[in-house]
Amino acid sequence: MSSDSAPAVQEPDFAPAPPGLLALFLAFAKMSLAGFGGVLVFARRAIVEQHRWMTADEFNETFALCHFLPGPNIVNLSMVFGSRLRGIAGGVAAFAGLLLPPTLIMTVLAIAYAHFGDLDVLRRSLAGISCAAVGLLIAVVIRMMTPLLKRKDPLALSLMAVVFLAIGVLRLPLPAVLLAATPLSIGATFFLRRKVAA
């Protein structure tokens, strides 16, 4: 397995020296503060295009790993990415950069909400923002569902519907639902792929 054989086309000016811890902290703080409604887009832009700390393929592989693991993806990404460049200290620097500034902002907002949350103007505005935020979430669901609908994949669509009903309508606890649905989905996917391959 020659996984390390260099690809034919290499980025010529790929950053040779790994960035310092402060640089990592600042870069992740910046992308976090720019990231309204999700940080991923900004993270990719900063890491791949601006700083050239990773190639596009390396970034995709790192992100796929973080997506496949539990927890907030972008937070996982900061830790994995930082540690690949500078060891565990780099991971902590990127993690802290990503979380510290927005957590402080959020805490200030929480204090403000505790004091002024009952003001009618604020309540009305937040109600409108909530409606829009739900609409954004529905749009993400639609975008993610499109490939499944195009493939007319009955297994995936029915699993999706079952999880939706169990959590959204019946309000069952998440761990129980996932402990039942995950092995089912993995097993079914495994057998389907074997059948297709055979």
Next chain:
Amino acid sequence: MKPENPIWALISTFGLMSLFAVGGAAAAVPEMHRIAVEVHHWMTDKQFTDAYAIAQLSPGPNVLIVTLIGYAVAGIPGALAATLAMCLPTALLAYYVSRLLNRPSQSRWPGLIQAALVPLSIGLMAASALILAQSTDRTIAALLLTAVVAVVASVSRINPLWLLLAGGLFGFAGIV
């Protein structure tokens, strides 16, 4: 029945939840709602949807809705405890797994598992949308606003911030 120390309740709740949060923060919203509103009565339904709106409107990862929940339970220490409990364990897990799988996947298992998880995480996010919609969209105008934003955001690449601000303006004007 209140637990002895609310900080520990936050840490154990969100630490455990993060390990099941496959598919990111949006997929964990129904579980956050169930625990914070229905099980522990940390917040009202309205406070929870407000917190979701504030988290969407603020910069940073959307998972930071847990900061707001933590603050509602136990002030600033609660905010910090909830944030770390939700973010740190899985980040460390990711660190160790990435060291284990140092080279990109040789086996087909990661790809297969990932494919198998996709429908589950979409189902979870759809459930989040339903639960949030049930508490925000109580009028026809509110329902329409949600529907219009959903359509606009699915067919265009407009920055979500503008749609959130537009929603805020409609709310400010007392339309929804």
